[in-house]
Amino acid sequence: MQLLLTATMAMLAARVFHFEWTESLFVGFLTALSSTAVVMKLLQERSELTTHYGKTIVGILIFQDIILIPLLLFTPMLGGATADVGHDLLILMLKTSGIMFFIWVGTKWLMPWLLHLIAMTRSQELFLMSLLLICLAVAMLTHQLGMSLAFGAFLAGLMISDTEYSHSAFGNLIPFKDVFTSFFFVSIGMLLDLGFVAEHPWLVIGTVLLVIVLKAFVAGMTAFSLGHTFFGTVVVGLSLAQVGEFSFILAGLGLMHNIITPYHYQLFLAVAITSMALSPLMIQISRPLANLMLRLPLPPRIVNGLFPLKQVEIPEISNHTVLIGKDSRAINLASMIKTMGLPFTSIVFDPDLARREMEKGNLTVFGDATFEPVLREAFAHTAELIVISVGNLITALSIVEHIRKMNKHAHIIVRTRHVTDIEELYKLGASQVIPEEFETAIDFFERILGKYLIPRMDIERAIARTREDNYGIFRDRTKVGGYSLLKDIPDIEIAAARVGEESVFSGKTIAQTAMRKTAGVTIVAINHDGRITANPDPSSVILGNDIIYLLGKPEMIALAINILSEPRPE
Numbered sequence: 298m299q300l301l302l303t304a305t306m307a308m309l310a311a312r313v314f315h316f317e318w319t320e321s322l323f324v325g326f327l328t329a330l331s332s333t334a335v336v337m338k339l340l341q342e343r344s345e346l347t348t349h350y351g352k353t354i355v356g357i358l359i360f361q362d363i364i365l366i367p368l369l370l371f372t373p374m375l376g377g378a379t380a381d382v383g384h385d386l387l388i389l390m391l392k393t394s395g396i397m398f399f400i401w402v403g404t405k406w407l408m409p410w411l412l413h414l415i416a417m418t419r420s421q422e423l424f425l426m427s428l429l430l431i432c433l434a435v436a437m438l439t440h441q442l443g444m445s446l447a448f449g450a451f452l453a454g455l456m457i458s459d460t461e462y463s464h465s466a467f468g469n470l471i472p473f474k475d476v477f478t479s480f481f482f483v484s485i486g487m488l489l490d491l492g493f494v495a496e497h498p499w500l501v502i503g504t505v506l507l508v509i510v511l512k513a514f515v516a517g518m519t520a521f522s523l524g525h526t527f528f529g530t531v532v533v534g535l536s537l538a539q540v541g542e543f544s545f546i547l548a549g550l551g552l553m554h555n556i557i558t559p560y561h562y563q564l565f566l567a568v569a570i571t572s573m574a575l576s577p578l579m580i581q582i583s584r585p586l587a588n589l590m591l592r593l594p595l596p597p598r599i600v601n602g603l604f605p606l607k608q609v610e611i612p613e614i615s616n617h618t619v620l621i622g623k624d625s626r627a628i629n630l631a632s633m634i635k636t637m638g639l640p641f642t643s644i645v646f647d648p649d650l651a652r653r654e655m656e657k658g659n660l661t662v663f664g665d666a667t668f669e670p671v672l673r674e675a676f677a678h679t680a681e682l683i684v685i686s687v688g689n690l691i692t693a694l695s696i697v698e699h700i701r702k703m704n705k706h707a708h709i710i711v712r713t714r715h716v717t718d719i720e721e722l723y724k725l726g727a728s729q730v731i732p733e734e735f736e737t738a739i740d741f742f743e744r745i746l747g748k749y750l751i752p753r754m755d756i757e758r759a760i761a762r763t764r765e766d767n768y769g770i771f772r773d774r775t776k777v778g779g780y781s782l783l784k785d786i787p788d789i790e791i792a793a794a795r796v797g798e799e800s801v802f803s804g805k806t807i808a809q810t811a812m813r814k815t816a817g818v819t820i821v822a823i824n825h826d827g828r829i830t831a832n833p834d835p836s837s838v839i840l841g842n843d844i845i846y847l848l849g850k851p852e853m854i855a856l857a858i859n860i861l862s863e864p865r866p867e
Contacts, residue, residue, distance in 0.1 A: 299357050299519040299537070300364060303329040306511055316561075319375055323556045326368055327548055327565060328508060330541035331516075333358040334478060335576045340536070343580075344688030347625075349647045350529035353520055354536050365543050367393065369448045372547065376554025392442065396452065403456040412462045425469045431457070447546045485545055489570055493563045501567045508568055509575070513538040524604035524648075527595060528665060531587035535579040540569035584692075588667065606648045606663045609655050615679035617641055621666045621696060622686035626712070630684065631659060642675040646687075667695040669703065678703040686712040693718075694725055701726030739763065757855030764851065791821065791846055792854045798841035799864045808835035816857035818849030 304325035311321035336358060337346075345351040370392055408431075415427045435456075436449030457466050494501055517534025525533065548565050551557045557565070591600065617640040620627050627643065628650060634641050642660040645651040651663035664671035666687075677683060677700055687693050693711055700709060708728045713719065716732045723730065739760060746756045796802055802810050807820050823830045823837060824844035830837065839845060847854050 298522065299516050300329045300361060302519070303512055303515045306515060307508075310507065310511065320557055320561070323372070323375060323551050324561075324565075326372075327544045327551075327569075328512065328540065330361050330365070330544045330547070331358060331512070331537045332539050332541040332573055332576060333362055334542055335539065335573055336536055336580070339577055339580050347647070349649060350520065350525060350532045350536075353523060353525065353529070353533055357516070357519070357533075357537060361541065362543065365451070365547070366396070366448065368547060369550065372550045372556065373554055376551070376556045400452060400456060404459045408456045409460045409462075412457070412460050412466075416462055416465075421469075424465070428457070428466050428469060481542065485542075485566070485570065489566045490563050494567050497564070500564065501571065504564065504568045505571045505575075508540065508572055509538045509579070513579075521599075521602065524602045526602045526605075527591060527600045528584075528587045529602075531590065532580075532583040535583040535586070538579055539572040539576045540565075542573075544569060588665075606651055609660065609662075611642060611660045611662070611674065611676065613679075614640060614642065614660075614676050616681045617676065617679075618682040618684065619644065619672075619675050619677045619680045620684050620686075622646075622684075627684070627686045628654065630686070635659065642680075644671060644675050644677075667692060667699065669699050672696075672699060672703065677707070680704065680707050683707050683709045684712075685709065688712070688714065690714070690718050690721070694721060697722060697725045697727050754856055754859040757859070758852040761851030761855055789849065790851060790854065791848050792858070793824075793844050793846050794854075794858050794861055796839055796841060796843045796845060796861060797864075800841065800861055801863045802839050802861060803841040804838065806836050806838050807833060810839065812847075812857060816849070816860060817853040818847045818857045820845050821848045822846040 304322075306325075307328035308321040308325035311324040312318070316324065336354060340346050340351050340354065346355060374386075411431070412427075415424055418424075432450050432453040435453035436446045439449030439452065440446050457463055460466075513534035515534075516537040517530045520533035521527075521530045544565075548557065548562060548569075552559065552562045618634060620631050620634070620641060620643045622628070622630075622643075622645070627645070631641065631643050631654065642662065643654060644662045644664060644666045645654060646663075646665060648663050651661050654661040660675075662671060662675045664674070666672060666685075672678070683700055683704075685693055685696050687696070690713060693713060697709055697711060700707065709726065710729045710731065711722050711727045712731050712733060713722060714733050716735050719730045719732060742763065743756060743760060746759065751759075810820075812818055812820055821832065822845070823833050823839065824846070825840060847857055849857070
């Protein structure tokens with residue numbers, strides 16, 4: 298739908314400017330394709346590939362890449378290589394059938410057998426050189442059949458991708474991919490005649506705006522017809538509003554067959570390069586622009602989409618956990634919390650995930666958690682604990698700011714990518730921030746020390762010191778505003794520990810445990826069968842299965858927990 302409508306509207310626009318119908322149709326082909334390389338990279342960096350609108354964008358981009366095959370085959374015919382259209386169509390169908398058969402045979406038998414023989418030599422250099430030779434050989438074969446080299450390389454990659462050696466092949470070619478992609482874009486830039494842009498600035502600017510508006514409108518309408526909300530419609534539209542890198546290959550073929558003139562080829566290069574350069578900006582502003590436009594008095598059908606998700610009625614709830622996320626982490630966390638029988642609600646960005654969670658009986662709200670009504674629907678204003686796992690820093694900052702305005706006392710835990718994001722999140726009111734890149738390294742570190750059979754207590758101390766050195770001053774703040782011991786002394790924290798039935802401390806008083814003397818921590822509360830005794834007396838007895846709350850430095854708490862796990866002597 299996106300490709301056909303874009304090509305048709307671009308062709309009609311070209312006809313308005315007195316292009317020939319063949320050139321107009323070709324302009325439609327060029328305009329319909331978007332940049333997979335640019336958009337996929339930006340969506341991946343923003344953790345939006347798995348969102349509802351991200352999946353639609355990826356699906357459209359992949360379809361555009363596949364449709365390049367018939368477009369490359371059809372272009373020479375469009376250039377009037379022969380006057381017999383019927384004969385050309387027959388040749389096109391035969392070529393297409395032959396290529397499909399060649400891909401099927403190559404994928405099923407030829408390529409697996411050949412790569413297996415090469416891999417059995419156990420020579421990494423031979424494997425790499427053979428991959429390059431295969432790609433060049435298939436490219437030359439297609440060239441001899443009257444098609445482009447780029448198309449042949451595409452077919453070679455297609456055949457290799459379905460073999461058991463595809464991951465190894467891809468790993469070998471990643472360095473070449475980055476280098477060749479850079480060469481490709483540099484070469485495209487060198488093709489651009491800056492003198493042409495200087496002579497026709499308003500023509501270039503006007504055509505760029507026309508292309509962006511046309512493509513954004515068609516892509517957005519396509520997303521809306523698929524049931525996307527207004528928010529998703531705007532994001533999809535702006536994400537696909539540029540001209541793609543495959544259009545350059547197609548344009549070069551069109552110039553070769555005299556479908557477009559050198560003048561229009563230069564105009565295409567200027568428009569395509571400018572639109573691709575604007576892509577990061579368009580994707581960056583898509584979410585804020587959608588949120589801004591949602592403040593307008595739009596009809597509910599437009600705001601919620603053609604197939605709105607039926608929301609579940611969540612009864613009034615308090616002192617619960619709210620999970621906010623748009624990826625599998627939040628969904629998995631919901632399953633874990635449900636297993637423990639703890640009350641929780643979820644805010645999910647993806648309607649497919651939201652629907653599945655509702656079918657499981659979970660109290661789930663579909664929507665964007667940067668909107669206060671969505672947060673209130675999940676009773677974030679009465680929650681005790683709120684977990685934010687969205688990946689994108691800007692989104693996380695917005696959610697934290699809204700939550701802290703409506704709930705001054707909730708403990709807000711935020712997942713972020715980088716340690717450098719921590720301070721900004723704390724400034725807006727986050728209670729605890731977990732930097733993904735650092736905690737992954739901590740997990741590796743813990744496993745490495747365990748493999749070397751280092752005592753558990755030493756491992757806990759090492760990890761506590763590492764965390765303190767890297768982000769201890771920001772790591773945990775349980776109060777917002779005012780003064781607090783945990784805020785003003787950043788290397789102090791409170792942790793809960795369960796006393797086992799056979800623990801050495803079971804049945805002893807706090808004074809008898811001498812916890813302050815032996816581990817350097819203070820018992821600030823005891824939870825016995827749900828009854829919490831705050832600031833207990835030294836004569837208070839600790840029983841098996843009690844939960845005790847320890848105040849102290851992280852490494853001292855680790856030592857105390859280690860002592861608690863020791864069994865009572867016979």
